[in-house]
Amino acid sequence: MNLADFLFYVFAVITLVSAFFVVTFKNIIYSAFSLLLTFLGVAGIYVLLGADFIAIVQVIVYVGGILILILFGVMLTNKIQNVPIKTEASFIIPASITIGAFGGILVSTFINTRWKSMPAELANSTLTDVGHLLMNEYILIFELLGILLLVALVGAASIARKQ
Amino acid sequence: MTSIGLQHYLVVSSILFSLGLFGIVTRKNAVMVLMGIELILNSANINFVAFARYGNFGFDGQLIALFVVILAAAEAAVALAIVLNIYKNFSTVNVDEIDKLKE
Incomplete structure:
Protein backbone atom coordinates (compact mmCIF):
# COMPACT_ATOMS: atom_id res chain seq x y z
CA MET A 1 0.00 0.00 0.00
CA THR A 113 -21.40 -0.90 -11.27
CA ARG A 114 -18.55 -1.37 -13.74
CA TRP A 115 -17.26 2.18 -13.98
CA LYS A 116 -15.18 3.10 -16.99
CA SER A 117 -12.11 4.54 -15.36
CA MET A 118 -9.44 6.30 -17.34
CA PRO A 119 -7.61 8.63 -14.98
CA ALA A 120 -5.92 11.57 -16.62
CA GLU A 121 -2.32 12.46 -15.90
CA LEU A 122 -2.13 14.61 -12.80
CA ALA A 123 -1.04 18.14 -13.66
CA ASN A 124 1.35 19.99 -11.37
CA SER A 125 -1.22 22.64 -10.59
CA THR A 126 -4.79 23.02 -11.77
CA LEU A 127 -4.74 26.76 -11.18
CA THR A 128 -3.95 27.81 -14.79
CA ASP A 129 -6.56 25.57 -16.40
CA VAL A 130 -9.26 26.45 -13.87
CA GLY A 131 -8.54 30.16 -14.38
CA HIS A 132 -8.69 29.87 -18.17
CA LEU A 133 -12.01 28.00 -18.06
CA LEU A 134 -13.43 30.48 -15.55
CA MET A 135 -12.53 33.46 -17.72
CA ASN A 136 -13.55 31.95 -21.08
CA GLU A 137 -16.21 29.24 -21.16
CA TYR A 138 -17.77 29.90 -17.78
CA ILE A 139 -17.58 33.70 -17.74
CA LEU A 140 -21.38 34.13 -17.71
CA ILE A 141 -21.82 31.80 -14.72
CA PHE A 142 -18.90 33.53 -13.00
CA GLU A 143 -20.52 36.97 -13.33
CA LEU A 144 -23.96 35.63 -12.37
CA LEU A 145 -22.50 34.10 -9.22
CA GLY A 146 -21.00 37.47 -8.32
CA ILE A 147 -24.45 39.06 -8.62
CA LEU A 148 -25.97 36.18 -6.66
CA LEU A 149 -23.52 36.70 -3.80
CA LEU A 150 -24.32 40.43 -3.75
CA VAL A 151 -28.07 39.71 -3.66
CA ALA A 152 -27.58 37.12 -0.90
CA LEU A 153 -25.52 39.61 1.12
CA VAL A 154 -28.09 42.40 0.85
CA GLY A 155 -30.97 40.00 1.42
CA ALA A 156 -29.43 38.37 4.49
CA ALA A 157 -28.63 41.79 6.02
CA SER A 158 -32.12 43.14 5.39
CA ILE A 159 -33.83 39.98 6.72
CA ALA A 160 -31.74 39.78 9.89
CA ARG A 161 -31.60 43.42 10.99
CA LYS A 162 -33.91 44.90 13.59
CA GLN A 163 -37.04 46.58 12.28
CA MET B 1 -6.17 -4.94 -1.14
CA THR B 2 -6.81 -3.14 -4.40
CA SER B 3 -5.45 0.32 -5.02
CA ILE B 4 -7.68 3.34 -4.58
CA GLY B 5 -10.01 3.94 -7.51
CA LEU B 6 -13.21 5.73 -8.37
CA GLN B 7 -15.36 3.37 -6.32
CA HIS B 8 -13.63 4.20 -3.04
CA TYR B 9 -14.44 7.88 -3.42
CA LEU B 10 -18.02 7.13 -4.45
CA VAL B 11 -18.53 4.92 -1.38
CA VAL B 12 -17.20 7.67 0.92
CA SER B 13 -19.49 10.24 -0.66
CA SER B 14 -22.55 7.99 -0.45
CA ILE B 15 -21.96 7.30 3.25
CA LEU B 16 -21.53 11.06 3.82
CA PHE B 17 -24.80 11.66 1.95
CA SER B 18 -26.64 9.13 4.12
CA LEU B 19 -25.28 10.71 7.31
CA GLY B 20 -26.39 14.17 6.17
CA LEU B 21 -29.85 12.85 5.35
CA PHE B 22 -30.01 11.21 8.79
CA GLY B 23 -29.15 14.55 10.41
CA ILE B 24 -31.83 16.39 8.46
CA VAL B 25 -34.53 13.84 9.26
CA THR B 26 -33.87 13.29 12.96
CA ARG B 27 -32.70 16.59 14.49
CA LYS B 28 -35.16 19.29 15.51
CA ASN B 29 -32.86 22.30 15.70
CA ALA B 30 -32.95 24.32 12.46
CA VAL B 31 -29.19 24.95 12.62
CA MET B 32 -28.58 21.19 12.79
CA VAL B 33 -30.74 20.76 9.69
CA LEU B 34 -28.46 23.30 7.97
CA MET B 35 -25.39 21.27 8.98
CA GLY B 36 -26.98 18.18 7.41
CA ILE B 37 -27.49 20.12 4.18
CA GLU B 38 -23.81 21.12 4.20
CA LEU B 39 -22.82 17.44 4.57
CA ILE B 40 -24.98 16.51 1.57
CA LEU B 41 -23.50 19.33 -0.56
CA ASN B 42 -19.99 18.15 0.36
CA SER B 43 -20.78 14.58 -0.66
CA ALA B 44 -22.11 15.78 -4.03
CA ASN B 45 -18.92 17.79 -4.47
CA ILE B 46 -16.74 14.72 -3.84
CA ASN B 47 -18.65 12.97 -6.62
CA PHE B 48 -18.10 15.85 -9.06
CA VAL B 49 -14.36 16.01 -8.39
CA ALA B 50 -13.94 12.21 -8.43
CA PHE B 51 -15.68 11.86 -11.81
CA ALA B 52 -13.63 14.76 -13.16
CA ARG B 53 -10.46 12.94 -12.11
CA TYR B 54 -11.31 9.40 -13.25
CA GLY B 55 -13.61 10.13 -16.18
CA ASN B 56 -11.07 12.21 -18.11
CA PHE B 57 -13.52 15.07 -18.58
CA GLY B 58 -11.00 17.85 -18.07
CA PHE B 59 -11.68 20.47 -15.43
CA ASP B 60 -15.43 20.96 -15.87
CA GLY B 61 -16.27 18.86 -12.82
CA GLN B 62 -13.91 20.85 -10.63
CA LEU B 63 -15.53 24.10 -11.77
CA ILE B 64 -19.01 22.79 -10.98
CA ALA B 65 -17.71 21.85 -7.52
CA LEU B 66 -16.44 25.42 -7.15
CA PHE B 67 -19.87 26.82 -8.08
CA VAL B 68 -21.53 24.50 -5.57
CA VAL B 69 -19.26 25.84 -2.82
CA ILE B 70 -20.23 29.43 -3.74
CA LEU B 71 -23.93 28.57 -3.76
CA ALA B 72 -23.54 26.87 -0.38
CA ALA B 73 -22.05 30.06 1.07
CA ALA B 74 -24.95 32.19 -0.21
CA GLU B 75 -27.47 29.61 1.03
CA ALA B 76 -25.93 29.47 4.52
CA ALA B 77 -26.00 33.27 4.88
CA VAL B 78 -29.66 33.62 3.88
CA ALA B 79 -30.77 30.55 5.86
CA LEU B 80 -29.11 31.78 9.05
CA ALA B 81 -30.72 35.21 8.64
CA ILE B 82 -34.10 33.45 8.39
CA VAL B 83 -33.29 31.31 11.45
CA LEU B 84 -32.40 34.46 13.45
CA ASN B 85 -35.69 36.04 12.46
CA ILE B 86 -37.61 32.91 13.46
CA TYR B 87 -35.86 32.94 16.83
CA LYS B 88 -36.82 36.60 17.31
CA ASN B 89 -40.49 35.85 16.64
CA PHE B 90 -40.98 32.44 18.27
CA SER B 91 -38.10 32.19 20.82
CA THR B 92 -37.32 28.72 19.50
CA VAL B 93 -35.61 27.22 16.46
CA ASN B 94 -37.12 23.75 16.69
CA VAL B 95 -38.54 23.06 13.27
CA ASP B 96 -41.49 21.05 14.60
CA GLU B 97 -42.81 23.91 16.75
CA ILE B 98 -42.78 26.55 14.02
CA ASP B 99 -46.08 26.10 12.24
CA LYS B 100 -47.17 29.67 11.54
CA LEU B 101 -46.07 31.85 8.65
CA LYS B 102 -47.32 35.01 10.33
CA GLU B 103 -48.26 35.92 13.87
Whole structure:
Protein backbone atom coordinates (compact mmCIF):
# COMPACT_ATOMS: atom_id res chain seq x y z
CA MET A 1 0.00 0.00 0.00
CA ASN A 2 1.60 3.26 -1.06
CA LEU A 3 1.40 6.61 0.67
CA ALA A 4 -1.51 8.04 -1.37
CA ASP A 5 -3.70 5.01 -0.58
CA PHE A 6 -2.84 5.22 3.10
CA LEU A 7 -3.66 8.97 3.14
CA PHE A 8 -6.98 8.25 1.44
CA TYR A 9 -7.99 5.89 4.23
CA VAL A 10 -6.86 8.42 6.86
CA PHE A 11 -8.92 11.24 5.33
CA ALA A 12 -11.93 8.99 4.67
CA VAL A 13 -11.96 7.82 8.31
CA ILE A 14 -11.61 11.42 9.59
CA THR A 15 -14.45 12.60 7.34
CA LEU A 16 -16.89 9.79 8.08
CA VAL A 17 -16.28 9.49 11.83
CA SER A 18 -16.58 13.23 12.40
CA ALA A 19 -19.69 13.37 10.16
CA PHE A 20 -21.18 10.60 12.30
CA PHE A 21 -20.46 12.67 15.41
CA VAL A 22 -22.03 15.74 13.77
CA VAL A 23 -25.37 14.00 13.48
CA THR A 24 -25.25 12.15 16.82
CA PHE A 25 -23.82 14.59 19.40
CA LYS A 26 -26.48 15.97 21.74
CA ASN A 27 -24.64 19.26 22.25
CA ILE A 28 -24.91 21.39 19.13
CA ILE A 29 -21.58 23.17 19.80
CA TYR A 30 -19.78 19.80 19.67
CA SER A 31 -21.60 19.07 16.40
CA ALA A 32 -20.38 22.35 14.92
CA PHE A 33 -16.78 21.60 15.86
CA SER A 34 -17.00 18.06 14.44
CA LEU A 35 -18.21 19.69 11.24
CA LEU A 36 -14.82 21.48 11.15
CA LEU A 37 -13.03 18.10 11.01
CA THR A 38 -15.44 16.85 8.33
CA PHE A 39 -14.71 19.85 6.09
CA LEU A 40 -10.95 19.45 6.57
CA GLY A 41 -11.19 15.74 5.74
CA VAL A 42 -13.12 16.50 2.56
CA ALA A 43 -10.44 19.07 1.63
CA GLY A 44 -7.82 16.32 2.03
CA ILE A 45 -9.84 14.06 -0.28
CA TYR A 46 -9.89 16.86 -2.89
CA VAL A 47 -6.09 17.09 -2.67
CA LEU A 48 -5.80 13.34 -3.26
CA LEU A 49 -8.06 13.73 -6.32
CA GLY A 50 -5.68 16.32 -7.75
CA ALA A 51 -7.99 19.30 -7.21
CA ASP A 52 -5.71 21.61 -5.26
CA PHE A 53 -7.63 24.82 -6.00
CA ILE A 54 -10.95 23.32 -4.88
CA ALA A 55 -9.28 22.09 -1.69
CA ILE A 56 -8.02 25.57 -0.82
CA VAL A 57 -11.45 27.07 -1.62
CA GLN A 58 -13.02 24.42 0.61
CA VAL A 59 -10.77 25.38 3.53
CA ILE A 60 -11.25 29.14 3.05
CA VAL A 61 -14.99 29.25 2.32
CA TYR A 62 -16.30 26.33 4.38
CA VAL A 63 -14.02 26.42 7.41
CA GLY A 64 -13.42 30.17 7.39
CA GLY A 65 -16.86 31.33 6.33
CA ILE A 66 -19.75 28.91 6.59
CA LEU A 67 -18.65 27.28 9.84
CA ILE A 68 -18.21 30.69 11.51
CA LEU A 69 -21.69 31.66 10.29
CA ILE A 70 -23.12 28.43 11.72
CA LEU A 71 -21.38 29.02 15.07
CA PHE A 72 -22.86 32.54 15.17
CA GLY A 73 -26.24 31.02 14.40
CA VAL A 74 -25.87 28.55 17.27
CA MET A 75 -24.78 31.21 19.75
CA LEU A 76 -27.48 33.72 18.79
CA THR A 77 -30.35 31.23 18.89
CA ASN A 78 -29.75 29.38 22.16
CA LYS A 79 -30.26 30.59 25.69
CA ILE A 80 -26.77 29.80 26.86
CA GLN A 81 -27.06 31.00 30.45
CA ASN A 82 -29.99 29.00 31.79
CA VAL A 83 -30.60 26.13 29.38
CA PRO A 84 -27.87 23.72 28.28
CA ILE A 85 -27.40 23.78 24.52
CA LYS A 86 -29.05 20.47 23.84
CA THR A 87 -30.95 19.57 20.73
CA GLU A 88 -33.66 16.98 20.67
CA ALA A 89 -33.89 14.22 18.14
CA SER A 90 -36.95 12.42 16.91
CA PHE A 91 -37.80 9.33 14.84
CA ILE A 92 -34.33 7.88 15.44
CA ILE A 93 -35.21 4.19 14.95
CA PRO A 94 -37.37 4.50 11.78
CA ALA A 95 -34.89 6.99 10.35
CA SER A 96 -31.93 4.65 11.05
CA ILE A 97 -33.70 1.73 9.37
CA THR A 98 -34.81 3.68 6.30
CA ILE A 99 -31.58 5.58 5.76
CA GLY A 100 -29.48 2.50 6.54
CA ALA A 101 -31.34 0.62 3.80
CA PHE A 102 -31.04 3.60 1.43
CA GLY A 103 -27.32 3.97 2.08
CA GLY A 104 -26.80 0.22 1.67
CA ILE A 105 -28.49 0.27 -1.73
CA LEU A 106 -26.44 3.33 -2.74
CA VAL A 107 -23.11 1.76 -1.68
CA SER A 108 -23.86 -1.62 -3.27
CA THR A 109 -24.85 0.12 -6.51
CA PHE A 110 -21.63 2.08 -6.55
CA ILE A 111 -19.55 -1.04 -5.84
CA ASN A 112 -21.29 -3.33 -8.34
CA THR A 113 -21.40 -0.90 -11.27
CA ARG A 114 -18.55 -1.37 -13.74
CA TRP A 115 -17.26 2.18 -13.98
CA LYS A 116 -15.18 3.10 -16.99
CA SER A 117 -12.11 4.54 -15.36
CA MET A 118 -9.44 6.30 -17.34
CA PRO A 119 -7.61 8.63 -14.98
CA ALA A 120 -5.92 11.57 -16.62
CA GLU A 121 -2.32 12.46 -15.90
CA LEU A 122 -2.13 14.61 -12.80
CA ALA A 123 -1.04 18.14 -13.66
CA ASN A 124 1.35 19.99 -11.37
CA SER A 125 -1.22 22.64 -10.59
CA THR A 126 -4.79 23.02 -11.77
CA LEU A 127 -4.74 26.76 -11.18
CA THR A 128 -3.95 27.81 -14.79
CA ASP A 129 -6.56 25.57 -16.40
CA VAL A 130 -9.26 26.45 -13.87
CA GLY A 131 -8.54 30.16 -14.38
CA HIS A 132 -8.69 29.87 -18.17
CA LEU A 133 -12.01 28.00 -18.06
CA LEU A 134 -13.43 30.48 -15.55
CA MET A 135 -12.53 33.46 -17.72
CA ASN A 136 -13.55 31.95 -21.08
CA GLU A 137 -16.21 29.24 -21.16
CA TYR A 138 -17.77 29.90 -17.78
CA ILE A 139 -17.58 33.70 -17.74
CA LEU A 140 -21.38 34.13 -17.71
CA ILE A 141 -21.82 31.80 -14.72
CA PHE A 142 -18.90 33.53 -13.00
CA GLU A 143 -20.52 36.97 -13.33
CA LEU A 144 -23.96 35.63 -12.37
CA LEU A 145 -22.50 34.10 -9.22
CA GLY A 146 -21.00 37.47 -8.32
CA ILE A 147 -24.45 39.06 -8.62
CA LEU A 148 -25.97 36.18 -6.66
CA LEU A 149 -23.52 36.70 -3.80
CA LEU A 150 -24.32 40.43 -3.75
CA VAL A 151 -28.07 39.71 -3.66
CA ALA A 152 -27.58 37.12 -0.90
CA LEU A 153 -25.52 39.61 1.12
CA VAL A 154 -28.09 42.40 0.85
CA GLY A 155 -30.97 40.00 1.42
CA ALA A 156 -29.43 38.37 4.49
CA ALA A 157 -28.63 41.79 6.02
CA SER A 158 -32.12 43.14 5.39
CA ILE A 159 -33.83 39.98 6.72
CA ALA A 160 -31.74 39.78 9.89
CA ARG A 161 -31.60 43.42 10.99
CA LYS A 162 -33.91 44.90 13.59
CA GLN A 163 -37.04 46.58 12.28
CA MET B 1 -6.17 -4.94 -1.14
CA THR B 2 -6.81 -3.14 -4.40
CA SER B 3 -5.45 0.32 -5.02
CA ILE B 4 -7.68 3.34 -4.58
CA GLY B 5 -10.01 3.94 -7.51
CA LEU B 6 -13.21 5.73 -8.37
CA GLN B 7 -15.36 3.37 -6.32
CA HIS B 8 -13.63 4.20 -3.04
CA TYR B 9 -14.44 7.88 -3.42
CA LEU B 10 -18.02 7.13 -4.45
CA VAL B 11 -18.53 4.92 -1.38
CA VAL B 12 -17.20 7.67 0.92
CA SER B 13 -19.49 10.24 -0.66
CA SER B 14 -22.55 7.99 -0.45
CA ILE B 15 -21.96 7.30 3.25
CA LEU B 16 -21.53 11.06 3.82
CA PHE B 17 -24.80 11.66 1.95
CA SER B 18 -26.64 9.13 4.12
CA LEU B 19 -25.28 10.71 7.31
CA GLY B 20 -26.39 14.17 6.17
CA LEU B 21 -29.85 12.85 5.35
CA PHE B 22 -30.01 11.21 8.79
CA GLY B 23 -29.15 14.55 10.41
CA ILE B 24 -31.83 16.39 8.46
CA VAL B 25 -34.53 13.84 9.26
CA THR B 26 -33.87 13.29 12.96
CA ARG B 27 -32.70 16.59 14.49
CA LYS B 28 -35.16 19.29 15.51
CA ASN B 29 -32.86 22.30 15.70
CA ALA B 30 -32.95 24.32 12.46
CA VAL B 31 -29.19 24.95 12.62
CA MET B 32 -28.58 21.19 12.79
CA VAL B 33 -30.74 20.76 9.69
CA LEU B 34 -28.46 23.30 7.97
CA MET B 35 -25.39 21.27 8.98
CA GLY B 36 -26.98 18.18 7.41
CA ILE B 37 -27.49 20.12 4.18
CA GLU B 38 -23.81 21.12 4.20
CA LEU B 39 -22.82 17.44 4.57
CA ILE B 40 -24.98 16.51 1.57
CA LEU B 41 -23.50 19.33 -0.56
CA ASN B 42 -19.99 18.15 0.36
CA SER B 43 -20.78 14.58 -0.66
CA ALA B 44 -22.11 15.78 -4.03
CA ASN B 45 -18.92 17.79 -4.47
CA ILE B 46 -16.74 14.72 -3.84
CA ASN B 47 -18.65 12.97 -6.62
CA PHE B 48 -18.10 15.85 -9.06
CA VAL B 49 -14.36 16.01 -8.39
CA ALA B 50 -13.94 12.21 -8.43
CA PHE B 51 -15.68 11.86 -11.81
CA ALA B 52 -13.63 14.76 -13.16
CA ARG B 53 -10.46 12.94 -12.11
CA TYR B 54 -11.31 9.40 -13.25
CA GLY B 55 -13.61 10.13 -16.18
CA ASN B 56 -11.07 12.21 -18.11
CA PHE B 57 -13.52 15.07 -18.58
CA GLY B 58 -11.00 17.85 -18.07
CA PHE B 59 -11.68 20.47 -15.43
CA ASP B 60 -15.43 20.96 -15.87
CA GLY B 61 -16.27 18.86 -12.82
CA GLN B 62 -13.91 20.85 -10.63
CA LEU B 63 -15.53 24.10 -11.77
CA ILE B 64 -19.01 22.79 -10.98
CA ALA B 65 -17.71 21.85 -7.52
CA LEU B 66 -16.44 25.42 -7.15
CA PHE B 67 -19.87 26.82 -8.08
CA VAL B 68 -21.53 24.50 -5.57
CA VAL B 69 -19.26 25.84 -2.82
CA ILE B 70 -20.23 29.43 -3.74
CA LEU B 71 -23.93 28.57 -3.76
CA ALA B 72 -23.54 26.87 -0.38
CA ALA B 73 -22.05 30.06 1.07
CA ALA B 74 -24.95 32.19 -0.21
CA GLU B 75 -27.47 29.61 1.03
CA ALA B 76 -25.93 29.47 4.52
CA ALA B 77 -26.00 33.27 4.88
CA VAL B 78 -29.66 33.62 3.88
CA ALA B 79 -30.77 30.55 5.86
CA LEU B 80 -29.11 31.78 9.05
CA ALA B 81 -30.72 35.21 8.64
CA ILE B 82 -34.10 33.45 8.39
CA VAL B 83 -33.29 31.31 11.45
CA LEU B 84 -32.40 34.46 13.45
CA ASN B 85 -35.69 36.04 12.46
CA ILE B 86 -37.61 32.91 13.46
CA TYR B 87 -35.86 32.94 16.83
CA LYS B 88 -36.82 36.60 17.31
CA ASN B 89 -40.49 35.85 16.64
CA PHE B 90 -40.98 32.44 18.27
CA SER B 91 -38.10 32.19 20.82
CA THR B 92 -37.32 28.72 19.50
CA VAL B 93 -35.61 27.22 16.46
CA ASN B 94 -37.12 23.75 16.69
CA VAL B 95 -38.54 23.06 13.27
CA ASP B 96 -41.49 21.05 14.60
CA GLU B 97 -42.81 23.91 16.75
CA ILE B 98 -42.78 26.55 14.02
CA ASP B 99 -46.08 26.10 12.24
CA LYS B 100 -47.17 29.67 11.54
CA LEU B 101 -46.07 31.85 8.65
CA LYS B 102 -47.32 35.01 10.33
CA GLU B 103 -48.26 35.92 13.87
